[in-house]
Amino acid sequence: MRYISVWLFLFFISDLFQLQAQTYKISGYIREAGSSESLVGASLLNTDTRQGTAANAYGFYSLTLPVGKVNLQYSYLGYEPAVLSFELNRDTVIEILLRPLSTQLDEIVVRSRRHSPENARLGNIYVPIAQLTGMPSLLGEVDVMKSLQMLPGVQSTDEGKSDFSVRGGSPDQNLVMLDGIPVYNTSHVFGFLSIFNADAIKHVNFYKAGYPARFGGRLSSVVDIRTNDGNMERIKGSATVGLISMKAALEGPLVKDKTSFNLSFRRTYIDLFMGTILDRLRKLDEDISENDDYNFYFYDINAKLQHKLSDRSSLFFMFYNGRDKLTTQYDTREGWEGELLTLSSQDWKWGSTLAAAKWNYIFSGNLFLNSTFSLNNYKYGSHLSKDNIPLNNEQRDNRSYIGMDYNSGIMDYSLTSDLDYVPSPQHYIRMGMAYTFHNFKPEILSQQASEESYDPIDFKNGRRIHAHEAALYAEDEWEITPRLKANPGLRASLFNVEGKTYVGLDPRLSLSYKLNRNMSLKAGYTQMKQYIHLLSSNALFLQTDLWVPVTSQVRPMTSHQYSVGAFYSLPHGLELSVETYYKDMRHILEYQDGASFLGLSAGWENKVEAGQGRSFGLEVFLQKMTGNTTGWIGYTWAKTDRCFDQINYGQWFPAKYDRRHSLNVSVMQKLGKHFELSANWIYNTGNVITLPLVEIESANIPDDPDGGGYWTLEQFEHRNNYRLSGYHRLDLGISYYTNRNKPRHSIWNLSVYNAYNQRNPFLVTTDFVDEPPYSHSRRVLKQITLFPIIPSLSYTYKF
């Protein structure tokens, strides 16, 4: 309460100065010239008073200034700034069009938002998608989630995986949103590729600290991904052929300057050739039978429709659908003469469908409303079956079949409403509400069997869990003085499941103090709550993601994060930032000793242990944004560990994502108008694993059901006791552009992943070898490397 009182007091004090002069509102949209695509985060600055604002997620801006002459500068990364001077004597609406800097050389790939009085946000990074295409990538697939892994404080979970850990948090603590809808399954191909097709994406805003109050529901980060609205002026498109997939995108007006569409599609194509490949392999290997079949594919579709109802009002419809499917089938023969043929088949499929309708309305020059109704359906399913077929005529009637279907998923229905209110240049207030009805299907299991001697069996097991999640929030980007900016906020949340209701009140605060023209200090505190958990085994190639809500036994996870940073603008376009943080996490989950990742989720609370975690670290980020040579160096020193009453004797142990040092170097070099070279080098301290190091004798337990006696047991000192070798990798890329300045042009991109073929560990197990000069079998560590050097080529045609 005291916190709120102080805020209100300062709010009114600061506005007293504004009341002394008559003011008018300047509002409108900032869009791209040639397409009318809204430019999220584009900035507007009154160059005389240094007062400014930024466009919201729909390109809308509002700035209230005193009557008189104003000099406005509109700017956005990669676009020519626009300057406007006029006499302000009434409320004014300006829709500004910024021209892309397509021929300029001062592009960058991933950059943190330039520190300035216009930005009070700590730990906020903006990813311009257009520039990602030139970067080297695994299998030639541009992946926005992997580009985030190049930033300080962000680490890949495993080699090649697209999910990541942010400041010691687990991947399920990342709130990944597509057009404001949380995405549960963020990856294709067992986690090696994200579901986000770069062709469909316009804007990515990433928060690892200082989360605004409008975001909630996860502990460790926010990835806010916005898709293209569609070109309002002309038809545009592109087609790309890569190593594993093909993709196409098309956008344009249905009614010029009124209705536009955007459509993109991506699909793997290896399955189209799999039949031919298997035919050839069968000729070589007799063990591959006619019944054997192995196949895999994924696809995703992004669609969006934008319609301007009026100057004040717009409608948006968005749709996403993505699926992965893996099929295996093989046969075995039993009996003396192989008279019993058994056909075994296993199908796995998973994916999400998202659909949303959004409505924007400008009530006045300083009041903007967005309301969204959305559906989010994540499904995972597998089907396992065995068909026993007797081949001799006498037994032919005894054919039997057994099958099992396993399905899980979540269906969400959400309604959100967000209000942007800009009462004065000193305040940008956001407030809103969100309600989601969750329909969890943790596991639905059904079995079918038929045998001559038994009645057919067909039963279903499992239950649905319904939950209600609601939130209210308010935040204010507030310029207290020309040097001091703050973003206080408060988020109230509620989660109701099976008669149990949890409530939370999460305060947020970001501060920015400008020391001089080139240096600022920033600090932030955030409290977050998470009401759903991911029971996951992403190890190996299993896709067993299972989202479950909190229960009466398992409480919501909470985190408190404290961050402090300093930001410097250096000569030659260099920027340096240093941030340090401490994050405290409570009620986080960990699988107990001996708990299986597999099995039914019924009673999953008994498999996990709730405890606490802590992370702290230092992040240094040096980036160069202009010139022919651009890039950055990011270094992170971090430590994260966990403590659970019933694990590791209650002692702290290193978390799975504990890596002490991370160094990322990324460089892009332009060579004339046609070529771009790029290189990434990554170093991470090795992963930790739990590795038994000694053998001990067991006690002779009386009445041992396994027969008693002395067993040999493997023992380790603590969980995650052994650290693997450091991970390092160099990726190289070269892009060739034809007629880059013209609408019709093409891009060749050659990437080399892991250019010096470093054998990094993907999985380490123990094994026994019996080889000279030793006469006995000895235990060794066996490392599996997944991705050696991998070149890839892609071709893109744009029109």
Place this chain on the structure above:
Amino acid sequence: MNIRNLLNILQIEQIKWLLPVFIIGLLTACEDIIAFKGKEKEEKLVMNMIIGVKENNHTMYIAQTRFLFPDYEDDYDPYSSGSWEDPDNNPAAYDLPVALRINNEKQEIEYINNYMYTFSAANLKGGDKIDLQIDTDGIWETITAHETIPEPPLILSVDTMRFFDPGTYSLYMRTLITLKDTPGEKNCYRLLIRRKLKFDQGTEWEQEIEEKDYYINQDLALSNLAGQNLQEEDENRFRIFPDDLFQGEEYTINVYFPLAYSSTHIKGDIDVEIELQALTPSLYYYMRSVEQSRNSDVFTNPVMIYSNVKGGYGILGIYNSSFYKFKVPTAGHF
């Protein structure tokens, strides 16, 4: 198989230029044997002793840890079969100065052989304190362990009901065992049920069978091991349970067990013995971790074996039992 051969097999001219890189990327995932990094773990003592209060003689075993990744310079393996157990090879691990005190009174310990020690204590009772120390003047890290004997559990009642399962053609006994938990302390229990059958196969031949297996399909306390599904009976084979669900209260355990699979071979009454053990919490955690380690596979988290031995590994465990015996007449029930 080289790339060219593979391409010939595939005979896909159209994508020949694309396939090599794809195949290199996805099919060359490889395995390597890598060196163990870090220091060899110093050997420590492993002391195991489980004391049954009703027993008069008790046995202690003292062994040593064995490092799993030794860096042999030559063909000699100190741990190869039998050699590490030989006192001549490693005399430091044998006939150690074990100091054992019960209620602060020193006990006589007898070294039997290799790594076995015994002592006699006939009048142990709940509340007695046991302290153990092995100090070898720096040869081994000194180990210590301390425990307090639990009071015997209080069985309030045992109710039984026979039922016949025509599916398996077996006679079962459903048993409701009500115990009273001691309030204000952590208590752990183990339930054992034994039956004795005498068979008459139509001749004078008789056989006695002792059966410990019994079934739990409804009892929450007995099923509540980590990671266990309530339907998976085999994951709590030691039949141990803590008092988490009924702290300080009465609790009725619900189990059933087969009396016999066929009446025609039964002779006389069936003797049933119920043994309820009060375990020290350390022994409970130790048994739980041993069972979990036996059940582990690639999909389970590794299991740290519980130990209450400071400076080393192993367990000083104590259990104190209460018994309930009854006879089940079989005549006339089939």
